Amino acid sequence: MKAPTKKLRISLLKASTLLLVTSSILITPTISEAAISKKPQLTNTEMTKYPAEIIKGISLTLRKEKHGKLTPTEITEQIENMSKVAAMDTYIRSFPKDLTGSRVREIVYQIYKIDLDAISDLGAGTKQSVYPDQITSSIKQIVDVDDIDSYIRNLSKSEVMDLYLESYHYELAPSDIRVAINLIFGTNLDGISSLENSGIALFSKGQWINQSSEDLFVVHTSDDDVDVKIYPTDYFKKRTGLDELPVELQDSLKQLGYYFNEKVSAFYYADPDGQSVPDYFKGKTLGLLIDYISSNYSDL
Incomplete structure (x- = not known):
């Protein structure tokens, strides 16, 4: 029997290699994916754009909304490319409980690195004689006072935010929360994200x-x-x-x-x-x- 020609040996080698790779894909798809991709593979723990708690919540939402069809690599890439507005919206959708004012301010700091409580303590923010009617009329529903404007003027901005969210039973959509933050603190999170x-x-x-x-x-x-x-x-x-x-x-x-x-x-x-x-x-x-x-x- 004649020895295999050089061309035949190369063909056999390619076939063996293909079989090995195919087996690897069937057994460990995530390892195979990382091996054949030329792009660097980041795990959730290696991401630095947002804190681990935020990444975990966003990942949970993405898996749920995509019915588990996203790979870890795809989730990582989506989070890395998310705007801050999208990250805030997606993270809040992972929350099973009502969001209080203090929790919202914590989320804003975690995603935007903006300290709304510091703005409140500084007395900074939009300079205005009274808050917009959207804010005062809502708070008036849960506070029994004669002069709502005077009452609110004596509150810190964080306290105003707390009362406003309470007036909606902590059920505001993320976009509405950002509107309230802008009206109370003068901080436009949508604009800042851009x-x-x-x-x-x-x-x-x-x-x-x-x-x-x-x-x-x-x-x-x-x-x-x-x-x-x-x-x-x-x-x-x-x-x-x-x-x-x-x-x-x-x-x-x-x-x-x-x-x-x-x-x-x-x-x-x-x-x-x-x-x-x-x-x-x-x-x-x-x-x-x-x-x-x-x-x-x-x-x-």
């Missing part, structure tokens, strides 16, 4: 709301959001060689009402009536910066 990886650092109400080492511009607001200043980061200066905002961006900010304030060495805006800058103005400012970065510095 700033992730935008190149914009946001300092507001005594703490960093959004920040990374590669941010290009800083938006710095006062504790009560009455005034805003904008200036370039050290990273921007190093990468571009510029010591100030680009002229084109300066001109765009001037059209919104900003001017260069030499005292603070930044482009500056203050509400003429001494009230907190409204959301639409914040949105215009951030939108302008995001568009400018996208058009001019997407490679930084």
Whole structure:
């Protein structure tokens, strides 16, 4: 009998290898998946975007809603790519119990790293003579007082939030909870989520709301959001060689009402009536910066 030719030996080797791989897939699919994938495989414990408790809750929801059809790798990838808003919504859906104000504030800190209790203790947040009717009318349903506005003014913002959630028997949807947080604390979680990886650092109400080492511009607001200043980061200066905002961006900010304030060495805006800058103005400012970065510095 003739010895196998070189071509035949190669064919036999390929067949043996295929049989071995096939057996491995049938016996240990997760190991096989990790072995043949060129992408790095992260386990839940290796993820750093959110705390382990949040990851566990989100994973539970994803498995339940997808009827267990997601692999651990797919779950990890979904969580890593989730916006903070989506992470908050998905995590809350894993909660079997009613969410009190203190628990919601803890979740906000775990996902956003924003300390709402610190904002409350500082007395920071939206500057207003009274809370919006949406807040006061709801609280009035469970508090028996003659002057609800005066009563609420003497409460901390965290206490106002607690009463508001209680008035709805702790059954508000996540989106409604975020609306309440914005109305009470002046903290727009939906807007903040959109700033992730935008190149914009946001300092507001005594703490960093959004920040990374590669941010290009800083938006710095006062504790009560009455005034805003904008200036370039050290990273921007190093990468571009510029010591100030680009002229084109300066001109765009001037059209919104900003001017260069030499005292603070930044482009500056203050509400003429001494009230907190409204959301639409914040949105215009951030939108302008995001568009400018996208058009001019997407490679930084």
